[in-house]
Amino acid sequence: MRIKLKSYDYILLDKTIKKIIKSIYKTGVKIKGPIPLPTKVLKKNLNYHIRYLEILKANSITVRKLMKLEIYSGVDVKLNII
Numbered sequence: 001m002r003i004k005l006k007s008y009d010y011i012l013l014d015k016t017i018k019k020i021i022k023s024i025y026k027t028g029v030k031i032k033g034p035i036p037l038p039t040k041v042l043k044k045n046l047n048y049h050i051r052y053l054e055i056l057k058a059n060s061i062t063v064r065k066l067m068k069l070e071i072y073s074g075v076d077v078k079l080n081i082i
Helices: 010-027 059-067
Strands: 002-007 030-043 046-056 075-080
Touching: 002 010, 010 030, 010 046, 010 059, 010 075
Parallel strands: none
Antiparallel strands: 002 046, 002 075, 030 046
């Protein structure tokens, strides 16, 4: 399972990642990341921060916990199940 997170605010992005890791760590998964990807500059003062998180050995409990998790409003999350 791969999770790609995007946000203009890197502090909210890091808080969201900590929240995700804290909620699913007890389900017995292995986590790779967070891997910071290059920042995209949209305008002079507007940076788009991207983080990548890979979850290995995910099960149905992990997916349920991720779906119930409340994410901050400034963070875009894309979840790919492999």
